Amino acid sequence: MPAQAHVEPPPVDSTSVFKDDIFKGKVLFCTGGGSGICKAMTEAVMRHGAHAAIVGRKLDRLQASANDLASATGNQCLAVQADVRNPKQLQEAVAKTIEKFGRIDFVICGAAGNFLAPISKLSENGFRTVIEIDTIGTYNTIKATLPHLRASKGSYIHVSATLHYKGTPYQVHVSAAKAAVDATSAVLAVEEGPHGVRSNVIAPGPIAGTEGMDRLSAKGPDAKNFAWATPLGRYGDVKDVANATVFLFSDAARYITGQVIPVDGGCEHLRTEP
Numbered sequence: 441m442p443a444q445a446h447v448e449p450p451p452v453d454s455t456s457v458f459k460d461d462i463f464k465g466k467v468l469f470c471t472g473g474g475s476g477i478c479k480a481m482t483e484a485v486m487r488h489g490a491h492a493a494i495v496g497r498k499l500d501r502l503q504a505s506a507n508d509l510a511s512a513t514g515n516q517c518l519a520v521q522a523d524v525r526n527p528k529q530l531q532e533a534v535a536k537t538i539e540k541f542g543r544i545d546f547v548i549c550g551a552a553g554n555f556l557a558p559i560s561k562l563s564e565n566g567f568r569t570v571i572e573i574d575t576i577g578t579y580n581t582i583k584a585t586l587p588h589l590r591a592s593k594g595s596y597i598h599v600s601a602t603l604h605y606k607g608t609p610y611q612v613h614v615s616a617a618k619a620a621v622d623a624t625s626a627v628l629a630v631e632e633g634p635h636g637v638r639s640n641v642i643a644p645g646p647i648a649g650t651e652g653m654d655r656l657s658a659k660g661p662d663a664k665n666f667a668w669a670t671p672l673g674r675y676g677d678v679k680d681v682a683n684a685t686v687f688l689f690s691d692a693a694r695y696i697t698g699q700v701i702p703v704d705g706g707c708e709h710l711r712t713e714p
């Protein structure tokens with residue numbers, strides 16, 4: 441029997457599932473929100489009524505993204521330049537956000553660095569750089585925002601990965617960094633639960649069209665084969681991650697904290713050994 445042609449299902453917008461105004465009056469603070477997955481996460485939260493501040497190193501790109509996000513959603517988006525490795529810059533970014541919007545309800549810790557390098561070739565500084573961006577950047581973001589999240593009884597989402605569940609070659613720096621991010625979120629959830637603050641992790645799998653995937657995926661026909669080999673038969677879309685974000689920030693998830701939610705089409709469970 442001939443194989444059936446595979447038809448990619450169109451991405452689903454969260455607004456087709458959740459009410460438009462569930463985040464009205466809320467404010468999101470998102471590191472790494474200028475591009476890729478975190479920009480899509482920010483857009484989805486804004487589409488449900490929130491204003492946002494997006495934080496990154498390159499102000500030009502950030503400002504262009506903030507303009508896109510505001511015009512796409514009709515809500516306000518503030519671009520704030522800061523390097524998550526610098527606690528003082530992050531505190532200033534938070535202060536600017538509070539000055540503009542008066543509160544922070546949601547935080548996405550999304551700024552991340554990545555490249556492929558085997559341990560034998562990876563320099564100490566290369567390893568340290570990714571730990572500093574992903575792990576220490578997450579810590580710095582938590583420290584700068586926590587008083588405001590306590591005040592709003594808010595919620596954190598940390599953007600991690602699934603590659604550290606096993607030994608992923610050429611990814612020791614990211615694997616170590618993301619394992620620490622997962623652990624940090626769990627501790628945050630336990631310590632801050634009594635203050636009404638939730639903390640969860642979204643672990644994206646292979647998400648099409650992102651800088652991370654572009655840098656990491658095999659080029660050529662192998663890449664397509666890998667998509668077919670995922671349990672759902674396709675790469676993810678940034679909207680798949682955005683929709684999980686809307687759910688986790690919403691009251692529908694109010695009893696969910698300290699969890700890691702892979703958005704990976706089931707790859708985590710795929711047995712690839714012969």
Ligand code: HXC
Nearest residue numbers: 552553554555556557563564565566569601645646651652
């Ligand atoms: C080997 C590298 C390297 C590479 C940087 N380094 N790129 N080593 N191969 N391709 C080393 C440098 O040689 C240097 O060490 C050290 O890292 C610091 O590099 P700098 O360029 O000086 O640092 P910086 O300007 O701060 O930028 C570093 C970086 C950037 C942010 C890590 O290189 C980067 O990767 N940007 C991409 C951001 C990105 O794609 N984000 C999405 C992540 S997706 P030496 O010893 O020479 O001084 C993600 C999801 C994972 O995380 C899961 C997907 C499935």
